[in-house]
Amino acid sequence: MIEANALTKRYGRVTAVDRLSFTVRPGRVTGFLGPNGAGKSTALRMVLGLTAPTSGTVTVDGRPFRDRPRGLRHVGALLDAHEVHGGRTARAHLAALAHGNGLPARRVDEVLGTVGLDPAAGRRIGGFSLGMRQRLGIAAALLGDPPVLLFDEPLNGLDPEGVRWVRGLFRTLAAEGRAVLVSSHLMGEMEHTADDLLVVGRGRLVAAEPLAVFAGRGGGPAVAVRTPDPSALAGALRAEPGAVLRDAGDGGWTVTGASAERVGDLAHAHGVRLHALTARSASLEEVFLELTADRVEFGASDPAGPEPGPPAAPLPVSGSAREESAR
Numbered sequence: 001m002i003e004a005n006a007l008t009k010r011y012g013r014v015t016a017v018d019r020l021s022f023t024v025r026p027g028r029v030t031g032f033l034g035p036n037g038a039g040k041s042t043a044l045r046m047v048l049g050l051t052a053p054t055s056g057t058v059t060v061d062g063r064p065f066r067d068r069p070r071g072l073r074h075v076g077a078l079l080d081a082h083e084v085h086g087g088r089t090a091r092a093h094l095a096a097l098a099h100g101n102g103l104p105a106r107r108v109d110e111v112l113g114t115v116g117l118d119p120a121a122g123r124r125i126g127g128f129s130l131g132m133r134q135r136l137g138i139a140a141a142l143l144g145d146p147p148v149l150l151f152d153e154p155l156n157g158l159d160p161e162g163v164r165w166v167r168g169l170f171r172t173l174a175a176e177g178r179a180v181l182v183s184s185h186l187m188g189e190m191e192h193t194a195d196d197l198l199v200v201g202r203g204r205l206v207a208a209e210p211l212a213v214f215a216g217r218g219g220g221p222a223v224a225v226r227t228p229d230p231s232a233l234a235g236a237l238r239a240e241p242g243a244v245l246r247d248a249g250d251g252g253w254t255v256t257g258a259s260a261e262r263v264g265d266l267a268h269a270h271g272v273r274l275h276a277l278t279a280r281s282a283s284l285e286e287v288f289l290e291l292t293a294d295r296v297e298f299g300a301s302d303p304a305g306p307e308p309g310p311p312a313a314p315l316p317v318s319g320s321a322r323e324e325s326a327r
Helices: 040-047 090-100 106-114 130-142 160-175 187-191 211-219 230-237 260-269 284-295 321-325
Strands: 002-011 014-024 028-033 055-060 075-078 148-152 179-184 196-201 204-210 221-226 244-249 252-256 276-281 305-308
Touching: 002 040, 014 040, 014 055, 014 179, 014 196, 014 204, 028 040, 028 160, 028 187, 040 055, 040 148, 040 179, 075 130, 090 106, 090 130, 106 130, 130 148, 130 160, 160 179, 179 187, 196 211, 204 211, 221 260, 230 244, 230 252, 230 260, 260 276
Parallel strands: 028 179, 028 196, 075 148, 148 179
Antiparallel strands: 002 014, 002 055, 196 204, 221 252, 221 276, 244 252
């Protein structure tokens, strides 16, 4: 279990994490969500004792992580897949970690097999793709068979097969009674994986609740529209307090905060052409965007108005780790 109490980190005048309190429970996958720059990575580093808090406390199973020798037996973590020596082989990297934490050498081959990197065990890490480095980082996190696991943006660089595998791995680890904390800015991925959500914005806690409860916040109306003039539609919607227009991709747009009937009436009143108008329930990603819209550190405006759009998803890497290792 991870418990944070009023955790705060300041860098000069900048407050990266602001009185953050939360609990990550065993047997659950907890999604740690927030826009880029929300303080997620800083919070994870404080959990691991890599960054000292300005104030507040955080413990792992009742003790600060720094107080635990042979840390990989207690917490496994993937923070940055690039923080490895490129001149070492995958097997040598894991063997060094196992030796330093008093772990049996057999664990190296076991975790390489778990993440699908056994064919690439003798290759130098410098030649690995980002997806392969992510798998190696996950292998290192699993090395000590720990009860607590932390992953910071673990899906970056993974192809679709790798994404499905990671989802299943997290579910399996939680089913074994482990506490699994997964940081991401991709709400859609957590929808398939998480039991609980921690949502932060500009270092502050926005929500801490089960996924099902968070999803219930999306009970308001959402409307899918297609229009050749989104700027004009955005202007028409300014007559409706709380209505927001966002780019949904593929030439479509999503309106939240107004019914389909109201959107149609406003469009008609302002002479805006609509090619499609469909009422639907708000998605989890839309709920997330609404909750964090005023807590984005760096946001870009789209043609529809000042609201920041959703962050771009990482481009998938072609081929699985096994396919890449054979090249």
